[in-house]
Each structure stands twice: as structure tokens, then as C-alpha cells.
Amino acid sequence: MATSSEDEANHSGVSAEGRSFRFKFSPDEAFPPGSFVTFRQAPDRSALGQVESNSERPAGRAAASGRILGVIDEGGRLDPLASSPFRSAEVAAAGEETIELLHRATGATLEVGSLTTNPDVPARLLPHRFNRHTFCCGQSGSGKTYALGVVLEQLLAHTELPLVIFDPNGDFVRLPNLRADAPGEAAERRKFGLWLLLSTQRPSKVHPSIISQCDNSVLMKMSSPLDLTELGAVFGFAPARCCPGPPASARVRPCSPAGSCRLRALCRSETG
Structure with a gap:
């Protein structure tokens, strides 16, 4: 499982080995277990993940963790076999088009x-x-x-x-x-x-x-x-x-x- 970091901030995801992730978010936001999220590492590279659990944290924060399902390349294709560790990546809820990439890839x-x-x-x-x-x-x-x-x-x-x-x-x-x-x-x-x-x-x-x-x-x-x-x-x-x-x-x-x-x-x- 990915480990937390001092640089892990709200809406910033961390993945130590490229197969699992953690990130923090505000409790008023919705990242329930089962939801899909993207991690933008660069303008032309991002990863798709699925939240498996979340928990309340002190100071009005919540934390989510889950698995990386694949890496989206610059051509807009999802590779389920690829991994790409990251120290800090922008987190966002995955939209329909991104989830469809997973359907097509599998x-x-x-x-x-x-x-x-x-x-x-x-x-x-x-x-x-x-x-x-x-x-x-x-x-x-x-x-x-x-x-x-x-x-x-x-x-x-x-x-x-x-x-x-x-x-x-x-x-x-x-x-x-x-x-x-x-x-x-x-x-x-x-x-x-x-x-x-x-x-x-x-x-x-x-x-x-x-x-x-x-x-x-x-x-x-x-x-x-x-x-x-x-x-x-x-x-x-x-x-x-x-x-x-x-x-x-x-x-x-x-x-x-x-x-x-x-x-x-x-x-x-x-x-x-």
C-alpha cells in the first residue's frame, strides 16, 4: 500500500509503487468506496484508480486509499499492465469517458x-x-x-x-x-x-x-x-x-x- 508523505496534501495523491494510492480530501466531498479517480502526473500522462476505503481524519480531513487500475498514455489509451509511481499527482473524480477507457482496455x-x-x-x-x-x-x-x-x-x-x-x-x-x-x-x-x-x-x-x-x-x-x-x-x-x-x-x-x-x-x- 502506498505510504503517506509530508508532501501529501488535499487533492494530491501519492503512490509509492504505482499499484496503490492514498490521498486526502474534504469530508464534504464524495469519494465513496468503489468510485473511480484519476491522478494527473503530467499534461500527457495520468493514472486511473479505484477507491477501496476511506476514513475520517483530524482537522476536518478525510483520507482515501485504493488500487491503480492502469496508466493513460499521451494517446488517450489505458494500459492496465502499466504502473507509474508518483509522489504527488492531482486527484479528480473520473468521468464517463475515462471509465470507458477501462471498459475498452479490458x-x-x-x-x-x-x-x-x-x-x-x-x-x-x-x-x-x-x-x-x-x-x-x-x-x-x-x-x-x-x-x-x-x-x-x-x-x-x-x-x-x-x-x-x-x-x-x-x-x-x-x-x-x-x-x-x-x-x-x-x-x-x-x-x-x-x-x-x-x-x-x-x-x-x-x-x-x-x-x-x-x-x-x-x-x-x-x-x-x-x-x-x-x-x-x-x-x-x-x-x-x-x-x-x-x-x-x-x-x-x-x-x-x-x-x-x-x-x-x-x-x-x-x-x-
């Missing part, structure tokens, strides 16, 4: 809603990483069925992933009937195997060996202390401050290509 094209920290920015998942088992959990009424339906619809419309859905409640019987405004041709022409998408409201009832085989994880609203305790290990990748949230919010880890960052996205599937 190949995230499946739109499933919007980011809770940036409501005007689409939340996108990586289609080629659904050749892994996926585990989705949340209490009754948290929005699992709707969110899963959005993901399945996107996979049908934009990939060639074969789907076999065990649907005892009949929630997805109309899924083969795509909306009139859905794309007519697949945007992603990839060949997939057959993989499991598991959705449950009682994760404690699922055998641990099944959950351990799921590389992608989605956490909806959970209030059961027992379930939350057991899920602590499953969602150990997610900062604790990112886990609580309102109904219908999903905490998603879409795995990125080998060697690049793993994105912890906080998103909302819109029902309106």
Missing part, C-alpha cells in the same frame, strides 16, 4: 446497468470471462432474478454461449423472446463451453465445493449475520466498505484478462 462490453458511484456511466461485464462458473447470492427481494435476467439476455444477444436454464419458478420462460430493440447480430463471436450460473438466496445451503469452483461472484443485498459471516471468505476480494448497500445493488467481480486488473464494480440494474 474488453468489457456487456451492459448490465449503471455504476452506483457514477449513475450516468454504464456498468459493463467481460463476455469472454463467462467461460467460468458464476455465483450470485442475495436475500429475497434484493433483485437477483432481474439482475440475472439482464446478464442472461446480454449473453444471448452478444455471445454464442449455450445456455441451459433450470427455472423451477418460471422466471425466465420469456427469455428467448428478445426485445424489439435488441441487437439483431451478435457483437461477440466467441465459442464457449457450458458453464454454471448459480443464483441463490441461501448461500449457507450451497455446498462449499460448488462455490469454490465459481470464479465470478455477484453479491446482492444480504442482512443475515450467518450468511454474511460465511460470505466473508467468498467475497474476501471486496473491501468491507464496499459490501453494504441498498436493495437491487450488485457487487460484481468480472475477472479481467490474465495479468490485468480485477475490477470490483458496484452497479445497479435499472428496472425503470
